[in-house]
Amino acid sequence: xxxxxxxxxxxxxxxxxxxxxxxxxxxxxxxxxxxxxxxxxxxxxxxxxxxxxxxxxxxxxxxxxxxxxxxxxxxxxxxxxxxxxxxxxxxxxxxxxxxxxxxxxxxxxxxxxxxxxxxxxxxxxxxxxxxxxxxxxxxxxxxxxxxxxxxxxxxxxxxxxxxxxxxxxxxxxxxxxxxxxxxxxxxxxxxxxxxxxxxxxxxxxxxxxxxxxxxxxxxxxxxxxxxxxxxxxxxxxxxxxxxxxxxxxxxxxxxxxxxxxxxxxxxxxxxxxxxxxxxxxxxxxxxxxxxxxxxxxxxxxxxxxxxxxxxxxxxxxxxxxx
Amino acid sequence: xxxxxxxxxxxxxxxxxxxxxxxxxxxxxxxxxxxxxxxxxxxxxxxxxxxxxxxxxxxxxxxxxxxxxxxxxxxxxxxxxxxxxxxxxxxxxxxxxxxxxxxxxxxxxxxxxxxxxxxxxxxxxxxxxxxxxxxxxxxxxxxxxxxxxxxxxxxxxxxxxxxxxxxxxxxxxxxxxxxxxxxxxxxxxxxxxxxxxxxxxxxxxxxxxxxxxxxxxxxxxxxxxxxxxxxxxxxxxxxxxxxxxxxxxxxxxxxxxxxxxxxxxxx
Numbered sequence: 001x002x003x004x005x006x007x008x009x010x011x012x013x014x015x016x017x018x019x020x021x022x023x024x025x026x027x028x029x030x031x032x033x034x035x036x037x038x039x040x041x042x043x044x045x046x047x048x049x050x051x052x053x054x055x056x057x058x059x060x061x062x063x064x065x066x067x068x069x070x071x072x073x074x075x076x077x078x079x080x081x082x083x084x085x086x087x088x089x090x091x092x093x094x095x096x097x098x099x100x101x102x103x104x105x106x107x108x109x110x111x112x113x114x115x116x117x118x119x120x121x122x123x124x125x126x127x128x129x130x131x132x133x134x135x136x137x138x139x140x141x142x143x144x145x146x147x148x149x150x151x152x153x154x155x156x157x158x159x160x161x162x163x164x165x166x167x168x169x170x171x172x173x174x175x176x177x178x179x180x181x182x183x184x185x186x187x188x189x190x191x192x193x194x195x196x197x198x199x200x201x202x203x204x205x206x207x208x209x210x211x212x213x214x215x216x217x218x219x220x221x222x223x224x225x226x227x228x229x230x231x232x233x234x235x236x237x238x239x240x241x242x243x244x245x246x247x248x249x250x251x252x253x254x255x256x257x258x259x260x261x262x263x264x265x266x267x268x269x270x271x272x273x274x275x276x277x278x279x280x281x282x283x284x285x286x287x288x289x290x291x292x293x294x295x296x297x298x299x300x301x302x303x304x305x306x307x308x309x310x311x312x313x314x315x316x317x318x319x320x321x322x
Numbered sequence: 323x324x325x326x327x328x329x330x331x332x333x334x335x336x337x338x339x340x341x342x343x344x345x346x347x348x349x350x351x352x353x354x355x356x357x358x359x360x361x362x363x364x365x366x367x368x369x370x371x372x373x374x375x376x377x378x379x380x381x382x383x384x385x386x387x388x389x390x391x392x393x394x395x396x397x398x399x400x401x402x403x404x405x406x407x408x409x410x411x412x413x414x415x416x417x418x419x420x421x422x423x424x425x426x427x428x429x430x431x432x433x434x435x436x437x438x439x440x441x442x443x444x445x446x447x448x449x450x451x452x453x454x455x456x457x458x459x460x461x462x463x464x465x466x467x468x469x470x471x472x473x474x475x476x477x478x479x480x481x482x483x484x485x486x487x488x489x490x491x492x493x494x495x496x497x498x499x500x501x502x503x504x505x506x507x508x509x510x511x512x513x514x515x516x517x518x519x520x521x522x523x524x525x526x527x528x529x530x531x532x533x534x535x536x537x538x539x540x541x542x543x544x545x546x547x548x549x550x551x552x553x554x555x556x557x558x559x560x561x562x563x564x565x566x567x568x569x570x571x572x573x574x575x576x577x578x579x580x581x582x583x584x585x586x587x588x589x
Contacts, residue, residue, distance in 0.1 A: 076377070162437070193572055194572060194573045194574050195574070195577075197572050197573070197574035197577075197580070198574035198575050198576055201576040201579055201580050201583075202576070203572055204583065205579065239572050244571065244572065245584065245587070246574075246580050246583075247572060248586075
């Protein structure tokens, strides 16, 4: 007797939004390449269920001050360029970064407390040094970010950057700036799907287009709550594919900063293996988990982890020639 | 919830007048208002004012000129339904409705197949409206089986257990809830389950409250469609909240805002 295998493929009615970052000369910017994410009509890498027109991309992280606190293993590939965000960004592109994420760490009032003008200069410097699109990330102090972003958003006007982040408690300034200067927006929520939805509704209410939002549900390193983030990302993606327009955004994961803060990646414990290998492996493994959860943009640090992650993406997308 | 706007019906004076005078304005006004409120279908019914199929065709054409919303062609007369279907411009359509009466099934199911339409099956038969749960389920299952047999998928079948006025037939309302629950077990995925919602509060006081409360309870039993007043914002808020409680939508503090925006976009 022939056994009929039941049809279990899902058909999802609503594609994930497509978000383009960067603008070429023809589009009013100066980028030599742009990045497009989203557009999927299936769960991650379920090529048999739907289409995934745009593979996930890898951004690499640059600071506006030297990364003194970066662990040795991940500082070493950038040690000679960390004094200059422009040179640092170039190095990232050499290592395969499809976008550069400039983190305005130096603006932190509890740290170097750099001025908005200095932040804008750092952004211009990165912009002029590389041709890939930019992500620009605030220092995380709401008050300071709201002083810094007006100058930064204007300094990179026309370049269609991805700026972040807005949160439930601080969204008005950056949302207005992204509207005015036509940038894309990162909506952050604290590993909480209800707040993820809420932040998007707030941005929408403030007149921002849902189609210009990338969501950041926060990220955790492997071993540090990654399963919570995973399940939030999965639920978010399923809700979006099912038709919840307020949840149908590409997802960003900020991985380097998390991984290189945990002891498994950085502690000098010889019996855990060579930190030069262990750290990148921890970062690449973390990235792999987020790819499976539905990440569209990964922000990473170590060149070896980036290389491995890009190879994984190519393999999962069937682009590796096999 | 699939919301079928009830307002373009000749039992309303302005629509009756419009049909008699072939005045498009009130019809198109209600088409637009209901579409903007988020109706998934616009019910179109010439009621008792006319028996002429061409009046149904006129009504369908008039609505189509105003909005792109799918239409629910509503009549107890097969010839009138046919005229409505013929007048369609290719948009999705719902036939409202067949009963479990064999003569009705034999005519309306082939029409649903021919026009690629969805079909509402009302759980009455040649003996009239059922007064208990068992006959509601029996009639519903009969319609469902006949429609599936003819090739309609469960997503194209809407079963209506016949909602009756609480003021006059109080015991029947609970029977409707039980029938809804049983309909959900007919197949996986189940058919849609729909009621003519405004029936419940006919001639009653506290109409809004009774309607909302019933709808929310019926949703918990498995109701997922209703012919109703889509202009009733309190009703829509209750639906939005019930969908959260049933875990069909993701909660957020501004969920009502999100729901209203979704409805407005649908229109």
